Amino acid sequence: MDDAEKKLKATFLEEASQLLLDAEQSFLLLESNPNDSGLIDCIFRLAHNIKGSANAVGFADLGHFMHELESLFLKVRNKELKIDAPIVDIFLRCNDLLTVWIATLSKDDSAQVPYQSLLERVREVNAAVPSSMPKMEVHNGFAIFIDDPPASTKAATEAIPDFASTAVLKDDSIRIHLTHVDGLINDIGELVILQTVLKQQKHLVSSPLIQKTIDQLGKITRQIQDSSMGLRMVPLNQTFQKMQRILRDTSKKLGKDVNLHIAGEATGLDKTVLDNLGDPLVHLIRNAVDHGIELPEERLKVGKSAQGNVWLSAYHQSGKLVIEIRDDGRGLDAANLIRIAKKRGVLAEDATLEDKEAWQLIFYPGFSTKSQVTDISGRGVGLDVVKTNIIKLKGEIQLDNQPGHGTCFRIFLPLTLAIIDGMIIGLNETERYVVPLTQVHEIFEVTGAELHAFGREDEVFDIRGKTLPLYHLGKVLGRPSHATKRRGVVIVSRVNQREFAFAADMVVSQQQVVIKQLGKDLKKISGVSGSAILGDGKAALILDLEEIAKGRSA
């Protein structure tokens, strides 16, 4: 196979996966608006597009499958087939299959996907509906250029759909590979450093014009830096879209009727954060449907509408991104939680908890209120994992609960993982390290009296009646340091509710740093999480105090 053909296939697969995402959204909308002809036209066009292109680039099986599916859509368009939940189910299953199919082909373009059984199902449905349509031929080769399938007389009598007005796919964006964006951000980072040098040396020139220009250059540089950081931001809508599907499937399985309200899906979030947000969100949505929302009968009994509601929204709040998952279900029952916690030994028998504390029990590992394990939830592997994942993203999860009226989870996330607030610490005269500010709980200046020998080699830090294990960063990193002479600073860090003390020579400054990943050969260096470029243009390592503490206390 030559390169041109390979490229064509790659382009097709990339486009197709985008089209499938749009299609899924359309199917879900179709269920609630079965008579929206614009929507049906849109779906038909998507299917037709994929079919034509698949045949053109030589994916005959895929083209064949799409052909069958397309005839089904055609019947929907011609109002010969009524839209109901089972039909939408089939559509969604086809969509899932196609998504897998496209993903498989992306890895290996000669791979086979078991599509026969679903094809049979589509054929059955197709055959069950009498059609006035002549059987369409599978177009080979250049089907992509054939504008429309031969329209039946019935279809022709309907108004010719105006595709332009139904162009929900219009998207004013271009796709850029992350490496290009990161390259640009790197260059701009360097620009900022050079600009800082220029600013510091400004007094050396006497010309007021040059001084003014340097100031203006500084402003524009900051602006460029800000907008470049924005490039990594991607809107949440695709992730939210997936949640719609999860909600639908879960509520169907449980026999519940739940409506998802989405808001703020245009809010942007760093790509890396977004990629890691999917799983926690899926979990919270399932959780809301399974544990939160009651069965329709129950809801009616307590005077609620039979249909439950889940709200998924995103918004900015004081420099953080907040994602809110709220339901109007039964809420958490503190007494019940305490009872279960005691039964499982998570809580001592005689413990008393405030309601608010009791709610937090759901974040305990292995805690589940479900007596029966389902494939949706109840295995007790859950909210603790969600919490861990969120913390990994340097975020935070909060819980708000109104018994009888619903639960609300709020996830607070940093806008980007690419920049962190760092504390620059020094070992000896020259070496600088960055400690993430989130890991710094307290800092003390020490003169020696607070440090005590503990056994032959170890030391402890004695402060305010607490005695904490002390690690000399110089020793840990195998670098020369003065702190061993019992002078310098001690940083107290909290790991899993335990406190650890780390000795260094000095605190240099506090600044935001852009995180740079180290090469894979350096990744396994324990206690180092990455690197950053400091204000003077030097590269520095970012320490992970948590890992250092874990490595030594184990």
Add this chain to the structure above:
Amino acid sequence: MSSSQSVNANTKKGADRHLIFALGSEEYSVPLLKVKEVIEVPDITPVPHTPTYYLGIMNLRGQVISIIDLRLKLKNVKQELEKKTAVIILDFDGFCLGIAVSAVNRVLALTEDEINERPTMETTENLDYITGVAHRDKKLILLLDVSKALNVEDLNLIHTQKTQQAA
């Protein structure tokens, strides 16, 4: 293609240009196409728990890259970094690596005829990283494959970077 061939006298038919550098008193070369740039010794940040030939990391215009002391790695000669010391930044399909060498001497076009196979020797040392030898001005130049010269770990790294890019 044919019009551009006669532009540079150095570009003889079948000749590739090589960057010639010194490690101690010996001359080595790398294909010029692999060289991104040559710089003075930059500010290097040491990295804990790494082999001695691993000098540390540096900032190359916003990119953090590793620097390896090739003098120490290949010749086992511990030399201070001095003014003459140069750092050659090599580009392996987007993954950059710096190597510290004693000095950078010149650029040479070597035709295939001028490059001899490396002599086979009875030795326990793996000399695969020398891909050939060439003679110029009565001196021997050893042609180097840097990715082979580094140990397996570093090599793996370069390899995975390559496959990632291809994917």
